[in-house]
Amino acid sequence: MSAVLSVSSLGKRYGDLQALADVGFEVCAGELVAVVGPNGAGKTTLLSIVAGIQPPSSGSVSRSPREVGWAPQQPALYSKLSVAENLELFAHLEKVSDPRAAVARMLDQTGLTARAGEAVGRLSGGNRQRVNVALGLIADPPVLALDEPTASLDPGQRERLWQFIASLARAGTAVLFSTHNVSEAQRHADRVLVLADGRLLFDGPPRSLLLEAGEDERGDLERALVRFLAMRAPQDVSA
Amino acid sequence: MIWLLRKDLLILRRSRLLVALLVFYPIAIALLIGFAISRSPSRPRVAIVDETPAGETIQVGGQRVEVSQYARQLFSQVQSVGVSSRAQAVEEVKSADVLAAVVIPADIAARISSGTAQGQLEVIYNGDALEQSLVQSQIGSALAQANLGFSEQLQRAAAKAIDGLLRGGNLGSLGAPSDLIGLEQIPAVLQRVLAHVPAGSDRAALERVASFADFAAQNLSVSKKVLSTVGQPIRVHSTLLHGRRTPLNTFAVVVAVSVSLMFVCVLLAAGGVALEREERALGRLIRGLVSREALLVEKGMLAAGCSFVLALAMLAGVGAFVSLDWSRAGLWVVALAFGALSFGALGVAIGALAREVRAASLLAFLMSLPLAFLALVPSGSVSHGFYEVIGAVSFLFPFKAALQALDAAVNGAAPSIGGSLAHLAGLCVIFGALARFGLRRAD
Numbered sequence: 001m002s003a004v005l006s007v008s009s010l011g012k013r014y015g016d017l018q019a020l021a022d023v024g025f026e027v028c029a030g031e032l033v034a035v036v037g038p039n040g041a042g043k044t045t046l047l048s049i050v051a052g053i054q055p056p057s058s059g060s061v062s063r064s065p066r067e068v069g070w071a072p073q074q075p076a077l078y079s080k081l082s083v084a085e086n087l088e089l090f091a092h093l094e095k096v097s098d099p100r101a102a103v104a105r106m107l108d109q110t111g112l113t114a115r116a117g118e119a120v121g122r123l124s125g126g127n128r129q130r131v132n133v134a135l136g137l138i139a140d141p142p143v144l145a146l147d148e149p150t151a152s153l154d155p156g157q158r159e160r161l162w163q164f165i166a167s168l169a170r171a172g173t174a175v176l177f178s179t180h181n182v183s184e185a186q187r188h189a190d191r192v193l194v195l196a197d198g199r200l201l202f203d204g205p206p207r208s209l210l211l212e213a214g215e216d217e218r219g220d221l222e223r224a225l226v227r228f229l230a231m232r233a234p235q236d237v238s239a
Numbered sequence: 240m241i242w243l244l245r246k247d248l249l250i251l252r253r254s255r256l257l258v259a260l261l262v263f264y265p266i267a268i269a270l271l272i273g274f275a276i277s278r279s280p281s282r283p284r285v286a287i288v289d290e291t292p293a294g295e296t297i298q299v300g301g302q303r304v305e306v307s308q309y310a311r312q313l314f315s316q317v318q319s320v321g322v323s324s325r326a327q328a329v330e331e332v333k334s335a336d337v338l339a340a341v342v343i344p345a346d347i348a349a350r351i352s353s354g355t356a357q358g359q360l361e362v363i364y365n366g367d368a369l370e371q372s373l374v375q376s377q378i379g380s381a382l383a384q385a386n387l388g389f390s391e392q393l394q395r396a397a398a399k400a401i402d403g404l405l406r407g408g409n410l411g412s413l414g415a416p417s418d419l420i421g422l423e424q425i426p427a428v429l430q431r432v433l434a435h436v437p438a439g440s441d442r443a444a445l446e447r448v449a450s451f452a453d454f455a456a457q458n459l460s461v462s463k464k465v466l467s468t469v470g471q472p473i474r475v476h477s478t479l480l481h482g483r484r485t486p487l488n489t490f491a492v493v494v495a496v497s498v499s500l501m502f503v504c505v506l507l508a509a510g511g512v513a514l515e516r517e518e519r520a521l522g523r524l525i526r527g528l529v530s531r532e533a534l535l536v537e538k539g540m541l542a543a544g545c546s547f548v549l550a551l552a553m554l555a556g557v558g559a560f561v562s563l564d565w566s567r568a569g570l571w572v573v574a575l576a577f578g579a580l581s582f583g584a585l586g587v588a589i590g591a592l593a594r595e596v597r598a599a600s601l602l603a604f605l606m607s608l609p610l611a612f613l614a615l616v617p618s619g620s621v622s623h624g625f626y627e628v629i630g631a632v633s634f635l636f637p638f639k640a641a642l643q644a645l646d647a648a649v650n651g652a653a654p655s656i657g658g659s660l661a662h663l664a665g666l667c668v669i670f671g672a673l674a675r676f677g678l679r680r681a682d
Binding site: 094 | 245246250
C-alpha cells in the first residue's frame, strides 16, 4: 500500500527545548496510526506540525495543511453558531466545490442531521467532538489528524466516535491520532508510534510493541509501553 | 474573508447583550463626559441673611445707594435661599441644605458710609476638604462679582456728586444752597469780574483764585476716570494665538463622539481577535484557510466599520441639537475613518496579545478610559514635567490624535487635520505590526 503521508526528519525547537528530534514515518490510506507516549513526549507538537498549525524547525511533511484534516483536542468550534453554520463556514473557507452537499454529507456521517440547527454551545461534549472531527473532514482530506479525540468523552461517546473514525478509515482516509489511552490504541490502531522526549522510539503494530516489551501478544499494551519506555528511553536519551 | 466577516456579524447579532453594552455604555460615558465638559458650574446654593434695616442706605457724597442693592447683586451670583437669622443660616449649612451662608451685618452701611472702615460680611460653611475648597472658591467668586457690581453703583453715585460740583446747579443734597455755581463756571465768571478790576493786589489775588478754579475743575473731571480705575484696576482682554475658538459645546460633542468611537472599536476588535483563540478556531483558520494578516484586517475593519457608523450617527444626531458646520461633513467622515482604523488596529493588538475575551475586554477598557482622560488634561493644570509625560503617553495611542483630527474636522480647530491623520495612520501601522506579532502562535 502506498503512503499518503510522509514525515521526514521532523524537528521542533522552542528556545533551548528540543520538542521533536528527527521524527520520520509514513501513513498509508485507510490506516489508523496511534501516537502514544508520556506527557511532554511531543505528541501534540507532532500532530500540530502535520496539520500545519505550526512550522517545523527542521524536516518536512509531504502534505500541505489543506490536505490534512485537523481536529484538535479541545473542539475548535464557534459556540454561537449552529452545527450546520459551523460546517458551512469551513466548507466555504476550505473552498469545497459544493458546500451545501458537503455539509449534508458530514451531518449524515456524524449522525447530527437532526441537530443541525442547534447552537454548538448547547451540544454535549461528545456531539461537539463529532462536529470537531466533521470540520476536519469537510474538505474530504486524504489524511485526518486527531489530537486526543476521546479525551473528554464518556465511554458511550468514545465508542460511537471510534465507530465513526473506523468507518472513515474503511473509506480510505488515513487517520493519525494521539492518545493517552493506550488501550484505545491497542483496540483501534493498525500501528503505534511511541514518542518520548521528542524522539520516535517505536513504529509498528501494537502486537510488535507487546513482543518487544516481553509481553504476550494478548497482553496489556499499557503495561508493555511502560516497560518499553523503561527499557529504551534512558539509552535513547543518553544517545 | 467575506465568510469570516459574515460569521462575525452572525455572532454579533446573536450576542445582543454584548452589542447593547457596546453601543449604550460608551454613549452613556461619552454623554456624561460631554455634559461635564460643556456645562458651566451650577450656581452654589447659599443662604443669605440680610440683617440691615429695610431701606438702609449708604451715602456717597449727596447720593444714596440702598444696601438691598448689594444683596440683589449677591443673589444674582448664587442660588439664594432667604433665611431670617444667623442661627437659621447655621442650621441650613449644618444640614447641608445649602453650601454656605452669607450674613450681611446690620452695621455694614454705617461702616461703608464712614469712609474709614470697610464693610464686612460673614461667610459660614462646613464639609470636607474638597467641599470646603469648592465652596470657598465659588463663594469667593460670587462675592467678588457682587462687590464689583456694587462698587460700580457706588462709583456712579460718586461720579454724579463730582458732576454736581463741577457743573453747579441745585446741590441741596450736599447741604449747599440751591443754584450754586459749578467749579467749571468760576474761571469765566472771574474773568468777567477781572475786566473791571484795576491792577493791584486785589486783581492779583482774584487771578490766583481763577487759576486755581480752572486747575481744580480740570483735575476733578479726571477723578471720575480714576474712580473707575480704582474700582476695577485690571480688565482682561483675551487673545487667541492660533486656530479658531472652539465653542465648548461643540468640543464636548467631539469628545463624546471620540470616546464612543474608541470604546466600541477597541472593545469589538480586541474581543473579536481574542474570541478566535478562546473558541480555539484560530489554529484551524490559519492553517492555510485565512492568513494571519487577513484575519487581523477583517477584525479591525469590522470593528472600525461598526464604530464608524455609530460615531457618524452620533455626530449627525447631536448635530440636530448643537450648531455644527455641515459643510465640513466630508472632513468628519475622513477624521472618523482614520480614527476608527487606528482604534481598530489598537484593538486587534490588544486581542492578539491578551488571548482571552475577558482579559482582552478588561485590558481594552483599562487602557481606553485613562487614555481618554489623559488626552483631556489641559496644559496648565499640571506641572510641566508631568504634562510632558502625559503628552508622550497620549502620543503613543490614537485617542488624542483622533480627538484632534475630529476637532479640526468639526470645528476647524488647530492643529491642522493633516498632521493628526498622518499620526493616526502611523499608529495604525505600528499597532497592526504589534497585532501580527501577538498572533505569531496559534495556541
